[in-house]
Amino acid sequence: MAVLDIQSLNVNYRGRRGIARAVRGLSLTIGEGETYGLVGESGCGKSTVALSIMRYLPKQAEADGQILFQGQDLMQASDAHLRHLRGNRIAMVYQDPQASLNPVLTIEKQLTEVLLTHQNYSHAEARQRALAMLERVRMPDPEYILRRYPHQLSGGMQQRVVIAMALLLNPDLVIMDEPTTGLDVTVEASVLDLLEGLRREFKMAILYISHNLGVIARICDRVGVMYAGELVEQADKQALFAQPHHPYTVSLLRCLPQRGTRHTDELLYSIPGRVPPLTDLPPGCVFAARCPLVQPACTAGVPALESVGSNHLARCFRWEAVRQQPALAAAVRPAPASAPAAGESSLLSVNHLKVYFKQAAGLLGWGQGGDVKSVDDVSFSLAPQQTLGIVGESGCGKSTIARGLAGLTAVTGGAVTFAGHDFTQPIERRSQNALRQMQMVFQNPDSTLNPRHTIRKTLSRPLRRFKVVPPEQETEHIIGLLRAVNLDETYLDRLPRQLSGGEKQRVAIARALAGGPQLVLCDEPISALDVSVQAAVLNLLRELQQERKVALLFISHDLNVVRYLADQVVVIYLGRVCESGPTEAIFNPPYHPYTEALVSAIPEANPNAASHAIRLEGTVPSPANPPTGCRFHTRCPRKIGAICETHEPPAQETGDGHTIYCHIPLDELAAMQTAEKPVQHL
Amino acid sequence: MLRFILRRLGTMLLTMLVLSILIFVISEVVPTDPALKILGRESTPQARAALSEKMGFNRPLPERYWNWITHFVRGDFGESYRLGAPIQPLVARRLTNSLFLAASALLIIIPVSLLLGVVAGLNEGRWPDRVISIGSLLSISLPDFVMGVLLITIFSWWLKVLPADSSLRGDNIDLALHGRKLILPAATAALVLIGYIARVTRVSMIEVMASPYIRTAVLKGLPRRTVIVRHALRNALIAPIAIITTQINWLIGGLIVIEQLFNYPGLGSLFARAALENDLPMIEASAMTAIVLIVLSQLIADLLYSALNPRVRLS
Numbered sequence: 001m002a003v004l005d006i007q008s009l010n011v012n013y014r015g016r017r018g019i020a021r022a023v024r025g026l027s028l029t030i031g032e033g034e035t036y037g038l039v040g041e042s043g044c045g046k047s048t049v050a051l052s053i054m055r056y057l058p059k060q061a062e063a064d065g066q067i068l069f070q071g072q073d074l075m076q077a078s079d080a081h082l083r084h085l086r087g088n089r090i091a092m093v094y095q096d097p098q099a100s101l102n103p104v105l106t107i108e109k110q111l112t113e114v115l116l117t118h119q120n121y122s123h124a125e126a127r128q129r130a131l132a133m134l135e136r137v138r139m140p141d142p143e144y145i146l147r148r149y150p151h152q153l154s155g156g157m158q159q160r161v162v163i164a165m166a167l168l169l170n171p172d173l174v175i176m177d178e179p180t181t182g183l184d185v186t187v188e189a190s191v192l193d194l195l196e197g198l199r200r201e202f203k204m205a206i207l208y209i210s211h212n213l214g215v216i217a218r219i220c221d222r223v224g225v226m227y228a229g230e231l232v233e234q235a236d237k238q239a240l241f242a243q244p245h246h247p248y249t250v251s252l253l254r255c256l257p258q259r260g261t262r263h264t265d266e267l268l269y270s271i272p273g274r275v276p277p278l279t280d281l282p283p284g285c286v287f288a289a290r291c292p293l294v295q296p297a298c299t300a301g302v303p304a305l306e307s308v309g310s311n312h313l314a315r316c317f318r319w320e321a322v323r324q325q326p327a328l329a330a331a332v333r334p335a336p337a338s339a340p341a342a343g344e345s346s347l348l349s350v351n352h353l354k355v356y357f358k359q360a361a362g363l364l365g366w367g368q369g370g371d372v373k374s375v376d377d378v379s380f381s382l383a384p385q386q387t388l389g390i391v392g393e394s395g396c397g398k399s400t401i402a403r404g405l406a407g408l409t410a411v412t413g414g415a416v417t418f419a420g421h422d423f424t425q426p427i428e429r430r431s432q433n434a435l436r437q438m439q440m441v442f443q444n445p446d447s448t449l450n451p452r453h454t455i456r457k458t459l460s461r462p463l464r465r466f467k468v469v470p471p472e473q474e475t476e477h478i479i480g481l482l483r484a485v486n487l488d489e490t491y492l493d494r495l496p497r498q499l500s501g502g503e504k505q506r507v508a509i510a511r512a513l514a515g516g517p518q519l520v521l522c523d524e525p526i527s528a529l530d531v532s533v534q535a536a537v538l539n540l541l542r543e544l545q546q547e548r549k550v551a552l553l554f555i556s557h558d559l560n561v562v563r564y565l566a567d568q569v570v571v572i573y574l575g576r577v578c579e580s581g582p583t584e585a586i587f588n589p590p591y592h593p594y595t596e597a598l599v600s601a602i603p604e605a606n607p608n609a610a611s612h613a614i615r616l617e618g619t620v621p622s623p624a625n626p627p628t629g630c631r632f633h634t635r636c637p638r639k640i641g642a643i644c645e646t647h648e649p650p651a652q653e654t655g656d657g658h659t660i661y662c663h664i665p666l667d668e669l670a671a672m673q674t675a676e677k678p679v680q681h682l
Numbered sequence: 683m684l685r686f687i688l689r690r691l692g693t694m695l696l697t698m699l700v701l702s703i704l705i706f707v708i709s710e711v712v713p714t715d716p717a718l719k720i721l722g723r724e725s726t727p728q729a730r731a732a733l734s735e736k737m738g739f740n741r742p743l744p745e746r747y748w749n750w751i752t753h754f755v756r757g758d759f760g761e762s763y764r765l766g767a768p769i770q771p772l773v774a775r776r777l778t779n780s781l782f783l784a785a786s787a788l789l790i791i792i793p794v795s796l797l798l799g800v801v802a803g804l805n806e807g808r809w810p811d812r813v814i815s816i817g818s819l820l821s822i823s824l825p826d827f828v829m830g831v832l833l834i835t836i837f838s839w840w841l842k843v844l845p846a847d848s849s850l851r852g853d854n855i856d857l858a859l860h861g862r863k864l865i866l867p868a869a870t871a872a873l874v875l876i877g878y879i880a881r882v883t884r885v886s887m888i889e890v891m892a893s894p895y896i897r898t899a900v901l902k903g904l905p906r907r908t909v910i911v912r913h914a915l916r917n918a919l920i921a922p923i924a925i926i927t928t929q930i931n932w933l934i935g936g937l938i939v940i941e942q943l944f945n946y947p948g949l950g951s952l953f954a955r956a957a958l959e960n961d962l963p964m965i966e967a968s969a970m971t972a973i974v975l976i977v978l979s980q981l982i983a984d985l986l987y988s989a990l991n992p993r994v995r996l997s
Contacts, residue, residue: 054901087902099894103993104916113912114902149992165902 001071002029003173003205004053009065011048011057013278020278022048024229026065027305030173030222035199035206037220037237039213039252041530043275045229046209050175053207054092055082070172088118091166095178097158101150107161108146114168133164136201138194154619156187160194167202175207180215184393185557186616189601192218193615211531213252214603217241222311225249228275228286231305235312237607245314245322247291255535256605257564262583263387263542268564270536274500285317293318346381347551348405348519353378353414355397355404372624374400376575377414382568384518385545387552389566389583391559391598395620397575398555402521405553406440419518436466439512443524445504449496455482455507456492462514481510484547485540502533506540513548521553526561538565559602563587568657571595574631575623581658590670592660593638614638630663638672640664686995690984694977701973702754706747709962710739720763720960737763750966759967764959769967773952777971779855780948783941784933786868787875788926795876796922799883803918804910806888814880821877830870830943837866848944867944871937875929883922890918920990927983934979935972 011023023045030036038046051057053067067074094100112126134142137160150158166174180188210216216223224234233246244250254269273290276282284299297317305315355375375397382388390398403409407427416423442448459478469477479489485506496504512520526534556562569586571579579592597616614637621627627634633644649661710716716739717730734740759769802814838846848863899913938950956964988995
């Protein structure tokens, strides 16, 4: 008997704009010990399914259908029965562990109460069990952890606590809702390692929800793809990734920059249009409006989920055509001609840049006021019309570099030369022309566009400020800008809240380009966007760079994206450069051990990709008190000895401007990295 | 924790020092000569000079300030100009009265407002919430004197169960003797604050109940009572308790209108009378006493806040 058997689940949300049909006719089963991955973009109904199973939907939701847990219908279960199942037989792991743990209770209280509620343990026994479980989720020093409050633990540790909490009573079913989203890649990799081990050890059924195909490929046995509230495809992991049968699945996979693909080869595939509003669904297939294979029949009738192979279901009239995929392949456009190779001249040159922050002292100046060395001696240069990628974990100083260059944060030391001028002064002291030449695009378009300004007003401000065009040509110029970012004049008088995330980011890019800059600093410009939209924004940046001849400084934690887009890459750790050079050199051995760890942490959207063995433990140390010698030595899996702790690593050149700061000789590094590198699939 | 308290104590001393200088400057330096302030415009220059000589107004400012503050610290508040009597016993008596009134008000405010707020928050949109919300709005919109008159009308005139006059005949307040006299002024002060605090509590409770960690608690299978008592309350009460502590100032030194209305001899009315009569030593002593008390109550408030909130305590 299946552990979980959902039969034609429907969930509607009553709202001001009508009834949103969030989940429609969803059926799925999960067997004993099976991990079922539910994948899709934001708003497609994944979390609603999870909360329906837990019977924790908000008041305005109405659900019908059957949710059988070990044969019993949860939809009919009494409150008392639900209380018995929750946390005991069915447990849940959440997206944001910090928010999911109670800030005023110790970890011990929060763990033991699960045991004390469901079993007749004494406090001492419960404590023992909690300790043992923390050990099983590989938590260092569990005794110490038990006495902590959530805010005293790092994100990765908090998520281990939440996982331990879910597993305490060895549940039959665990629902994991985006458990690694929001964690750093390196932390994500070690949490995924842990989950892989635990699922074998505990033999529980898992419903694993994620938007990340790479994570799904690593952890799941079977996968269901949701789009706009419907299950559109379901198959064993191997079959789904090898031969998807629904155009949406195919599109999602194609949106990802493939390992090794470069911006000079091809533009990324992106899905046109947007998800239809759930309050007003189109007739026929919900994906028809965005589908490259659409035919009249697709909008006339609703396709059923039909069998397209063994254990393989797809909700598409044209699944046989999808199998051949010619139409989808044609959808990929060739890349525009690349910029001429970098000449001698450099547009931006950064030498020994330092950005320190004074630590907040007490009201009376008491307490120590040491410096936080956020950026400590970073050098790089960028040629006109080229793209420089900056990568590293959160807290390593990436954003501070951009803010320092833009003059938003005071520069403590070093030289910044941009187009022949000194650029170390704060923004208030820069000339109009200097401001015009360097613009910025931020991570979250929701908070960077003024919610009360129409798009016209947002875009007209830089035009007026920099006197780009005479006032009578302003509207025409704004329309030109909107067209350049693939929007049109219908957006002129809209407010940001009437735009989707991707559209807002396009407006933010148009604003940055309005003054005709030579350099745009992009600080994680696509991390807040859905996969399909990410691809479109990346393509846009790429095209605009060619058309408008701008250089990009592209900051991202996503190595695949940087590899796709950047010409040059700088890898930063704790405010220092670990490695810098041309993109191809960075992504091939010899790597700096830190780069190696970052590269091996990326989950590939390919179930056969062997995972690399090297992992980082712990978190980035505090920049207020960085480790001596090589700053990476406290976490370095390839540390060679005392020299790493006492001496700053030398710069080793491999030619081609590729520099690695490491004590290990380059040929040795290359030898151990190629030797361990498993056979590449794909 | 000890470090935290020591640091707070340091900040407190500094605050008191700055405020004492401010009080001194306002009462003795600006806007006019203190003797003129006390004696009025019709006084003769000779009388003013004599007073200045007697009270020491003609000595250098730093010396006068030093004299005043060192005496104050030793509990010597000087003599009232109007009453010709030592100030210290009078202030001490009024202070005791004010503390009794503030404590009685808090005794009503804390349980009632938190309970109403929690009940309203847990029943968002249903009838208990509606009733409590309308009541809160009423309490917020009525000023203290209207509230006081209303209570006097109901309980003293119609029902004749409580005295409208809260003056204390004896020198010292005695709960057995004067307990009933505290009820109406305390209730007036309480009613003015209850609505506001109940509303803050309600919003805080609603927010907490919708938080991810309450979802975690429910989905652990905990009984609803445990979810509310163990997981929700402590988080939801942090904000309202912080607000109650900021109101302690008003309850101790600011109940001038209520004290006048009920004829209750508290610190507020002493200060008001001293100000009206330009009794400078009395103004300085009562204001400074109130400040010491307020700063101390803030320390207690901070300690309470950090006890409730480990994110503050352990950061």
